[in-house]
Amino acid sequence: MRRKGWIGLTFLALWAVCGFDPVWAGVPTEKVKETTDKILAIVSDPALKDPAKEAQRRERIRKTVDELCDWEEMSRRSLGRHWAKRNEQEKKEFVHLFGQLLERTYIDKVEGYSGEKVDYVGERVDGEYAEVDVKIVTKKNTEIPVVYKMRARDQKWWVYDMVIEGVSLVNNYRTQFSDILAKSSFEGLMKKLKEKTAE
Amino acid sequence: MKRTGLVFVIAILCFVGFEDTSSGQSTATYAPENLSGARRVELASIQVASLKEASADEEEAEPIESSGETVPDPLEPLNRAFFEFNDKLYFWVLKPVATGYKTVVPEEARVCVRNFFNNLAFPVRFVNNLLQGKFFGALEETCGFLVNSTLGLGGLADIATAVDIKRHDEDLGQTLAVHGAGPAFYINWPFLGPSTLRDTIGTAGDMFLDPLTYLGNYWYAPGFRGLNVVNETSLKIGDYESLKKAALDPYVALRDAYYQNRLSKIKE
Numbered sequence: 001m002r003r004k005g006w007i008g009l010t011f012l013a014l015w016a017v018c019g020f021d022p023v024w025a026g027v028p029t030e031k032v033k034e035t036t037d038k039i040l041a042i043v044s045d046p047a048l049k050d051p052a053k054e055a056q057r058r059e060r061i062r063k064t065v066d067e068l069c070d071w072e073e074m075s076r077r078s079l080g081r082h083w084a085k086r087n088e089q090e091k092k093e094f095v096h097l098f099g100q101l102l103e104r105t106y107i108d109k110v111e112g113y114s115g116e117k118v119d120y121v122g123e124r125v126d127g128e129y130a131e132v133d134v135k136i137v138t139k140k141n142t143e144i145p146v147v148y149k150m151r152a153r154d155q156k157w158w159v160y161d162m163v164i165e166g167v168s169l170v171n172n173y174r175t176q177f178s179d180i181l182a183k184s185s186f187e188g189l190m191k192k193l194k195e196k197t198a199e
Numbered sequence: 200m201k202r203t204g205l206v207f208v209i210a211i212l213c214f215v216g217f218e219d220t221s222s223g224q225s226t227a228t229y230a231p232e233n234l235s236g237a238r239r240v241e242l243a244s245i246q247v248a249s250l251k252e253a254s255a256d257e258e259e260a261e262p263i264e265s266s267g268e269t270v271p272d273p274l275e276p277l278n279r280a281f282f283e284f285n286d287k288l289y290f291w292v293l294k295p296v297a298t299g300y301k302t303v304v305p306e307e308a309r310v311c312v313r314n315f316f317n318n319l320a321f322p323v324r325f326v327n328n329l330l331q332g333k334f335f336g337a338l339e340e341t342c343g344f345l346v347n348s349t350l351g352l353g354g355l356a357d358i359a360t361a362v363d364i365k366r367h368d369e370d371l372g373q374t375l376a377v378h379g380a381g382p383a384f385y386i387n388w389p390f391l392g393p394s395t396l397r398d399t400i401g402t403a404g405d406m407f408l409d410p411l412t413y414l415g416n417y418w419y420a421p422g423f424r425g426l427n428v429v430n431e432t433s434l435k436i437g438d439y440e441s442l443k444k445a446a447l448d449p450y451v452a453l454r455d456a457y458y459q460n461r462l463s464k465i466k467e
Contacts, residue, residue, distance in 0.1 A: 105445040112437065140434050141310050141357055166463025167456045175269055175455040176448050192447050199444070 028130035028150050029123045031157045035068040036118055036134075043113045061107050069106075070158035071099035073151065077160060078173040082181055090186070097193045102169075104197070115139065128152040270395060270458040271384045278387040282450045285392055289439060297432035304433075311355040312430045316423075317366070318347045318354025322408040327369035331377045336367035368464065372401030376465045385454055393457035 039061055042048060048057040075095045076083045086094065122133035129151055136144040149161040149168075161170040180189050272278065301309070321344040328336035343359030343366060351358040360366065375397050376382075383396035394402065406412050411420045446452035 101445070105441070108441055108444065139310075140306070141314060141360065165460055167459040171268065171459060172452055172455045173447075176446065176451045179448060179451045189447075196447055 026123050026125060026130075028125060028148075028157045029120050029132050031068065031150070032132045032134065032148050032159070033120060035064055038064045039110055040113060040118075043110055058107050058111075061110060062103055065103060065106055068159050069099075069102070070151070070153065070160050071095055071102065073153075073158065073160040074102065074170060075099070077170045079177060080174050082177070082186070086186065090190075094190065094193070097190070097197055098173075100197045101193065130157060270382050270454065272454065273384055274386065278385065278454075279450055281387045281389045282453070284389050285387070286449075288390070293429070293432055294436065297429050297436060300429050301433040301436070306434075309430055309433055312426070313434060314347070314351070314357040315354045316427045316430075317357070318344060318351070319410055322410065323371075323405045324367060324369055326408055327371055327374045327405075328367050330371075330374045331369060333367065333369065336369065339364055340367055370401055371404040372398035372461070373465050375401055376461075382458070382461070385458070387450075387454070393453060395458075395461075398461065 042057060042060050042064070045057075047053075048060075072095050075091075075098045078098065079086070079094070083091070116139070117137040119135040119137060120132065121135050124131045129149075132148040132150065134146040134148065136146060138144065144165060146165075147163040148159050149163065150157045151160050152158075161168055163169070177189060180192060304312075321340060325337055325340050325344070328334075328340055343364045346359045346362075346364065347354045347357060350356075372395075380397050382398070386394050386396060386399060388394055388399070391402075411423050414420050414423070442452060442456070443449045
């Protein structure tokens with residue numbers, strides 16, 4: 001009798017874990033989800049699978065990602081204290097090149113999409129800042145936690161950083177940039193960035 | 200009678216495990232309006248901190264490099280040499296071997312091998328959960344190990360994850376960090392890759408808890424470890440390549456990714 005009770009409780013607990021609906025999903029999550037769904041639709045579209053259509057496919061992904069990511073904010077944060085020392089022209093050129101590199105990295109990643117499940121597991125909003133927690137579940141029995149860090153600008157939410165398995169993209173580039181800037185110069189950094197995007 | 204007792208224990212362990220995950224889930228999914236006052240303040244201070252760290256326009260003081268966000272690297276020239284060595288090792292040896300292995304062994308089987316080694320490393324996670332005072336983690340780990348070792352056919356199938364019994368990935372490096380040890384400095388080992396002095400000591404200590412260390416025959420342990428490495432690589436081909444492609448300085452990118460990942464694991 002006692003054991004039956006435990007089994008019942010275990011099932012109840014199972015239901016509680018699996019059965020909850022994400023009623024919390026707010027605007028930042030919707031924005032991330034909308035863009036992610038659009039991108040996944042593009043990469044899984046059989047009409048665009050043809051290698052000859054690669055340029056077209058990548059262009060469509062690029063347009064969609066541009067609606068989500070704030071490249072200037074990412075650039076500003078990645079350069080850190082060095083940002084203020086640059087003039088408008090240099091800033092513009094930097095945002096353009098760095099944005100290209102980030103776009104390409106992102107597109108390369110999603111092009112490798114093979115039916116992974118994307119779960120939206122949490123959201124925190126505080127004023128103009130928000131964080132959206134996502135879990136990518138692969139078929140290889142791994143879960144990749146991703147946090148989208150967002151900021152509201154012009155009545156819209158924009159991503160300014162992505163934290164993948166605890167590794168912030170912005171912090172990772174900031175470490176690289178400050179290392180390069182310490183050993184060479186802003187011109188040297190721009191040269192490296194140009195070479196990288198031309199690869 | 201004995202068996203009934205065991206079933207009972209497993210049921211209790213499972214139940215505790217589930218309860219833990221369900222409460223974890225509900226805190227992770229709170230609506231922003233439901234934030235308690237204290238929580239809000241905490242969140243706000245985090246935001247302020249992160250804002251300060253990056254609002255470059257108004258920033259004059261040195262904000263980033265001195266805040267302990269990067270790992271000291273006094274051995275950089277040597278580390279870079281080993282990085283180059285590991286890079287060649289990957290492209291010339293490990294990747295071709297893993298690619299060959301991948302064409303012969305189907306993905307499902309490779310995932311089973313991964314599950315098996317993960318399950319086998321249970322003592323490391325269990326003891327380190329205990330050493331960090333994470334008794335719930337230790338309990339849930341035990342539950343997962345029992346389920347996977349029996350229903351999961353010796354760990355080949357990861358039933359535990361399927362029914363939401365979570366893995367609590369703790370190791371001695373993290374335990375030392377929780378008890379106040381800093382990373383000291385970065386070491387990029389040949390063959391083994393990124394680590395720090397603290398994490399190297401941790402890895403060495405964890406070897407004592409690794410069942411593979413106690414295999415009778417002299418050749419078994421290196422053999423199994425080699426299989427594990429090739430198997431893992433076969434499931435991750437392309438990851439290192441994309442890191443290199445995205446990085447302006449792959450050495451620094453890898454060092455920072457390792458360090459940030461460790462920091463987040465220690466915080467968990």
